[in-house]
Amino acid sequence: MLALQDVTVRFGPRAAVDAVSLDVADHEIVCLLGPSGSGKSTLLRVVAGLQPLDAGRVLLDGADQAGVPVHRRGVGLMFQDHQLFPQRDVAGNVAFGLRVRGVPRAERTARVDELLDLVGLPGAGPRPVAALSGGEQQRVALARALAPRPRLLMLDEPLGQLDRGLRERLVTELRRLFGRLGTTVLAVTHDQAEAFALADRVVVMHEGRVAQVGSPLEVWRRPASEFVARFLGFDNVVAATVLGTAATTAWGPIPVPPGTREGAVRLLVRPAGVRLGDPAEGLRCTVEGRTFRGHHVAVRLRPVDGQAPPLEAECALRDTPDEGAVVGVAFRPDEVVVLD
Numbered sequence: 001m002l003a004l005q006d007v008t009v010r011f012g013p014r015a016a017v018d019a020v021s022l023d024v025a026d027h028e029i030v031c032l033l034g035p036s037g038s039g040k041s042t043l044l045r046v047v048a049g050l051q052p053l054d055a056g057r058v059l060l061d062g063a064d065q066a067g068v069p070v071h072r073r074g075v076g077l078m079f080q081d082h083q084l085f086p087q088r089d090v091a092g093n094v095a096f097g098l099r100v101r102g103v104p105r106a107e108r109t110a111r112v113d114e115l116l117d118l119v120g121l122p123g124a125g126p127r128p129v130a131a132l133s134g135g136e137q138q139r140v141a142l143a144r145a146l147a148p149r150p151r152l153l154m155l156d157e158p159l160g161q162l163d164r165g166l167r168e169r170l171v172t173e174l175r176r177l178f179g180r181l182g183t184t185v186l187a188v189t190h191d192q193a194e195a196f197a198l199a200d201r202v203v204v205m206h207e208g209r210v211a212q213v214g215s216p217l218e219v220w221r222r223p224a225s226e227f228v229a230r231f232l233g234f235d236n237v238v239a240a241t242v243l244g245t246a247a248t249t250a251w252g253p254i255p256v257p258p259g260t261r262e263g264a265v266r267l268l269v270r271p272a273g274v275r276l277g278d279p280a281e282g283l284r285c286t287v288e289g290r291t292f293r294g295h296h297v298a299v300r301l302r303p304v305d306g307q308a309p310p311l312e313a314e315c316a317l318r319d320t321p322d323e324g325a326v327v328g329v330a331f332r333p334d335e336v337v338v339l340d
């Protein structure tokens with residue numbers, strides 16, 4: 001449905017988007033994820049036709065979009081500040097795209113009612129938008145973007161300004177809704193939890209380039225590089241020399257999965273693979289701190305020998321050691337990832 005081929009956008013000497021290629025299939029939900037300034041919004045604006053290209057091509061259903069203006073691309077847009085028209089009521093906002101396309105009144109009314117039902121705001125048509133909560137406004141903005149049945153819906157930080165609880169609920173609803181409608185979606189977010197909950201595929205961006213593409217599970221399990229690992233919040237990264245099924249590191253020997261590339265590498269040990277046990281065995285560490293994360297506790301560990309970098313373990317609530325305790329650390333090979 002959407003194909004980006006070597007898309008490049010420069011602002012001055014710097015490429016904000018640097019030779020990005022990406023395909024989005026029909027009915028697929030793809031999330032661009034990355035830190036501030038990595039080029040996500042610029043890429044979205046390119047697809048919408050709001051940002052000219054310096055090189056490359058954008059194709060929609062196989063047709064090159066060079067020279068095709070925004071309103072002829074058949075894409076729907078929903079931006080962070082969702083820009084509802086404050087002087088119109090909810091129905092007037094949702095109907096906007098239909099009115100500019102000359103859809104007759106009766107059909108417009110029916111479609112607005114249908115969409116308000118769909119986004120969970122049945123009967124809200126006559127309400128002034130100023131009287132709606134942030135979450136309700138977000139739903140109205142979504143209904144407005146969906147109303148003209150865009151072939152591709154683009155969302156820029158769709159839930160950016162809402163509090164976390166509401167975001168988590170809405171993101172699940174959105175995914176279900178898009179699945180039901182068969183909507184193809186390209187969304188931008190800097191929030192990994194949101195991207196992982198919404199997307200079929202995640203595209204991690206770094207300095208205008210694609211750092212990794214994969215399903216949420218693939219990216220989470222196997223971050224391709226140290227950048228992606230750290231962006232996802234994995235900080236147990238260490239220099240290692242691999243020989244056979246063991247790596248020599250500042251944390252001592254770490255078992256690695258069979259078939260791991262030999263020689264000098266960077267290794268990630270996911271916190272779930274850091275096991276705490278008897279202080280007489282393995283790497284001796286002091287428990288520096290603990291953070292409760294709902295279903296588990298993140299435990300910060302400082303190796304006693306002082307030279308090795310700190311590391312983090314993930315513990316079940318009932319197995320969490322006290323702060324200040326000395327523990328012995330062992331590593332599970334299935335949670336070890338070799339980074340590029």
Ligand SMILES: Nc1ncnc2c1ncn2[C@@H]1O[C@H](COP(=O)(O)OP(=O)(O)OP(=O)(O)O)[C@@H](O)[C@H]1O
Pocket residue numbers: 011016034035036037038039040041042043190
């Ligand atoms: N109109 C512009 N003129 C000059 N530089 C720009 C312009 N738009 C974006 N940039 C620069 O291009 C780079 C990418 O910006 P972009 O907004 O695409 O990043 P982003 O990943 O969406 O960031 P954020 O999450 O903060 O929105 C940044 O360095 C930004 O400063």
